[in-house]
Amino acid sequence: MLLIFWRPRGINEAIPATLGAILIFLCGAVSIADISVIGEKVTGAAITILATMIMAIAMESIGFFQWVAHKLLEATKGSGRRLFWLTNLLCFLMTLFLNNDGSILITTPILLLLLKKLGMNDKQKLPYLISGALIATASSAPIGVSNIVNLISLEIIEMDLIHYTLMIFVPGTLGLLLLSFLLYFIFRNTLPVSIAPITRDVPKHSALENTGQPNNFLMLAVIAYVFLVRISLFVAAYLEISVSLVATLSSLLLLLWRWVYLKVSPIDLLKKTPWHIFIFAFTMYVIVYGLQNIGLTRLLIDYLEPMVSSSLFHASMIMGTVLTVLSNIFNNHPALMIGTLSLTQMGLDPITLKTIYLANIIGSDIGALLLPTGTLATLIWMHILRQHHVKVSWKDYLKVTIKVIPITVVFTLIILYIWIEWIIH
Numbered sequence: 001m002l003l004i005f006w007r008p009r010g011i012n013e014a015i016p017a018t019l020g021a022i023l024i025f026l027c028g029a030v031s032i033a034d035i036s037v038i039g040e041k042v043t044g045a046a047i048t049i050l051a052t053m054i055m056a057i058a059m060e061s062i063g064f065f066q067w068v069a070h071k072l073l074e075a076t077k078g079s080g081r082r083l084f085w086l087t088n089l090l091c092f093l094m095t096l097f098l099n100n101d102g103s104i105l106i107t108t109p110i111l112l113l114l115l116k117k118l119g120m121n122d123k124q125k126l127p128y129l130i131s132g133a134l135i136a137t138a139s140s141a142p143i144g145v146s147n148i149v150n151l152i153s154l155e156i157i158e159m160d161l162i163h164y165t166l167m168i169f170v171p172g173t174l175g176l177l178l179l180s181f182l183l184y185f186i187f188r189n190t191l192p193v194s195i196a197p198i199t200r201d202v203p204k205h206s207a208l209e210n211t212g213q214p215n216n217f218l219m220l221a222v223i224a225y226v227f228l229v230r231i232s233l234f235v236a237a238y239l240e241i242s243v244s245l246v247a248t249l250s251s252l253l254l255l256l257w258r259w260v261y262l263k264v265s266p267i268d269l270l271k272k273t274p275w276h277i278f279i280f281a282f283t284m285y286v287i288v289y290g291l292q293n294i295g296l297t298r299l300l301i302d303y304l305e306p307m308v309s310s311s312l313f314h315a316s317m318i319m320g321t322v323l324t325v326l327s328n329i330f331n332n333h334p335a336l337m338i339g340t341l342s343l344t345q346m347g348l349d350p351i352t353l354k355t356i357y358l359a360n361i362i363g364s365d366i367g368a369l370l371l372p373t374g375t376l377a378t379l380i381w382m383h384i385l386r387q388h389h390v391k392v393s394w395k396d397y398l399k400v401t402i403k404v405i406p407i408t409v410v411f412t413l414i415i416l417y418i419w420i421e422w423i424i425h
Contacts, residue, residue: 001330005373013379014276014283021283029290038285041155044244046278048151049099051247055229056102057272058251058258059222067219069110073117080192081184084127087111088180091132095139097226099146100365100377101277103136108384118195122390127187129385129392130400131180134369137377138179138408141365142172145233145243149333149364152285153340157357161237168358171419175366175412182404225254277376281333288334288341297342305346312355313417319343320359320413324367332368332375336360355420359413367409370401 003016024030059065072090076083090110094103111132115125140147144154144164154164229250236246258264291297304322308315319339326335339360343353368374372382372394385392 004331012276013376014280017280017283017287021286024287024290027290029293030286034289034293035286038282038289041152042282042285044151044155044242046281047244048145048247049101050273050278051244051251052099052145053102053105053273054251054269055226055254056098056106057269058254059226060106061258061262061264061268062218062222064219064222065106065110069114072110073114076195078194080124080195081188083195084131084184084187084191085180087128087132088135088183091136092139092176095136095146096143097230100137100140100375101274101380103139104133104377104381104384105274107132107136108381109388112384112388112390120192120195123190124192125390126392126396127183127190129390130397131183131187133378133381134183134401134404135176135180137369137375138176138366140377141175141361141412142169145230145247147365149336150361152281153336153357153360156337156340156344157353159354159357161234161243163354164358165234166423167354167420168361168416171358171412171416172362174415175362175408178411179366179404179408182407183400186400186403274380280376284331284334285337288330288337291338292341297338297345300338300342301345304342308346308348308356312352312421315352315356316359316413316417317410319356320363320367320409323360323363324370324409327364327368328371328374331373332364335368336364339364351420351424355416358416358420362409362412362416366412367405370398370405372397 003011004013007013021030025035068090072083072086075086091103091107094107098106108129111128112125115128140150142165144150144161150164154161229247232246232250233243235241236243255266255269259266300322304318307318323332323335323339326338329335330338340357343356343360346353348356365375369378372378382392
């Protein structure tokens with residue numbers, strides 16, 4: 001974990017994770033049978049996320065994101081504060097329709113392009129970049145298919161997308177609204193009152209110029225298609241059809257359309273897909289499984305079970321806090337795995353189990369944002385900023401998150417408890 005946080009000479013985080021997994025395997029903490037079990041749990045979720053990323057790359061090829069940039073600038077109407085709220089809305093929608101990692105990969109370059117064209121300095125860029133990253137990542141809490149961590153743990157807890165959304169969408173969305181208002185309160189004096197809405201300098205994609213179709217019609221059709229795909233995932237869950245299969249077929253269909261319509265070969269996907277994300281996720285789960293086998297989850301159960309069993313409210317608050325701490329120490333991928341495996345061995349009734357699991361989700365999806373190393377999405381975000389020579393230090397990041405994340409986590413956990421008490425009665 002120290003190597004992942006430090007990243008000497010800019011090494012990819014998948015490298016130390018892989019070395020750690022190999023050492024865990026060689027010392028006997030994980031067996032071949034365990035690796036097979038991990039593979040079964042991870043594969044379906046990884047395929048779903050990969051399919052979503054393929055869809056995002058195909059959308060980029062047809063100029064969808066440049067079109068969004070145009071519309072975003074037009075909608076600001078010269079207001080820096082309006083741009084702040086539109087930025088948060090854009091990041092929420094991207095995570096809703098794609099996933100948190102895909103949202104970061106897409107919205108961060110769009111925002112960097114817009115802010116550069118608007119002539120903003122680094123201090124003026126900070127509110128939009130940090131708020132966008134926090135909202136994009138935290139938005140994965142209300143929707144199970146927006147985060148690979150959520151998908152994998154859903155498999156372990158045996159919970160479908162329908163029940164997940166019913167139980168957490170309202171609390172998660174209210175938590176996001178609070179987070180947005182807290183961010184606005186912090187940055188209200190930094191946001192420029194007025195900006196010059198420059199739209200002509202945002203580059204158009206050459207592929208669009210040869211389509212012969214009105215841009216707005218084409219882009220609205222893409223939005224409609226992605227929305228239908230999102231709905232189909234919930235229908236698939238309800239009908240007990242493989243969600244990963246539906247996601248894969250949907251993305252391949254869009255990919256085929258791009259190949260036929262724009263004459264763009266799918267080969268570019270091999271270069272653009274961040275394969276290291278899946279290597280990192282798999283190897284971190286191997287490490288955590290090893291920790292479980294040598295007694296970490298047993299230790300957590302011994303300490304937490306008496307407190308968790310006392311009341312649903314205490315259980316939610318305690319586990320949400322524990323997952324927040326673990327996520328910022330270990331990264332939210334292995335932290336949620338530890339928390340989920342611990343829950344399954346506590347002998348809890350179904351409602352309590354699912355409620356505490358959702359408290360874990362709040363801790364791992366929102367609480368993990370306290371440090372930039374808490375989630376893979378924020379690690380990707382920091383990497384993109386470095387690539388574009390935009391400096392956001394840990395100090396800049398922590399000055400914001402220390403004020404907004406703990407409040408948001410506690411608020412969302414309380415709302416989760418109230419909401420579930422209401423729907424079950």
